[in-house]
Amino acid sequence: MTLVVEPYRERPALVPGAALWTRTAEGGEYRILPDGCMDLLFMDDDLIVAGPDSRAWTGTADRGTRYAGIRFAPGAAPDFLGVPAKELLNERVQLADLWSPARSRRMLDRVRSAPDPARALDEAVASLAEEPPDRLIIQVLRSIRAGVLRGGAGVWGLAGSVGLSERQLHRRCLNAFGYGPKMLDRVLRMNVALDQARTGLALADVAVRTGYADQAHFTRDVKALTGVPPRILLG
Secondary structure, X not given: OOOOOXXXXXXXXXXXXXXXXXXXXXXXXXXXXXXXXXXXXXXXXXXEEEOOOOOOEEEEEOOOOEEEEEEOOOOOHHHHHOOOHHHHOOOEEEHHHOOOHHHHHHHHHHHHOOOOHHHHXXXXXXXXXXXOXXXXXXXXXXXXXXXXXXXXXXXXXXXXXXXXXXXXXXXXXXXXXXXXXXXXXXXXXXXXXXXXXXXXXXXXXXXXXXXXXXXXXXXXXXXXXXXXXXXXXXX
């Protein structure tokens, strides 16, 4: 019997702003880059929460290991999980460690017994995600994605635009994203830059377009966040 290894697949989840993804491991080591998001995934017959990463997460998986996951939009998972993101920074924990045994067991049984675990996970999360998005966090995320921290006002200006002090803004960001606004900006900008580089654009041009001082700055930041320079990541 030949084992068919499926590629990574992703589509919009039922929860607004989230993505439903599936993957079958090819075997060996893998590297997950920081992206400002948190995931709830079904793997090894269990439900696992992947917290926000401030550095690349590396691990190994046997060939044929199957995964299904919900990737929440940055800042959205803590309300669903009932846990501040800072408590899960660079962590992988069982959902049962965060929820009551009965609640986590109901979700696990629903996903585990379904003929399509990915669809069951998507539906289960959507049925429980009742909290409306935090408008302040959405505004902060939108501003950071727009590059507001790279302007003259920086964190002080962002805090003032949402009616918070710098300390209050930092605390809200830790709870929502797992790290402060400057770190979130670094992570989000790196991912935008790598996406542009994957189109074939020269690294020097990518650096200019995404607000790095130069290609060397881009390379240093990618290596600090992922452990390897962009040319290695891009293959």
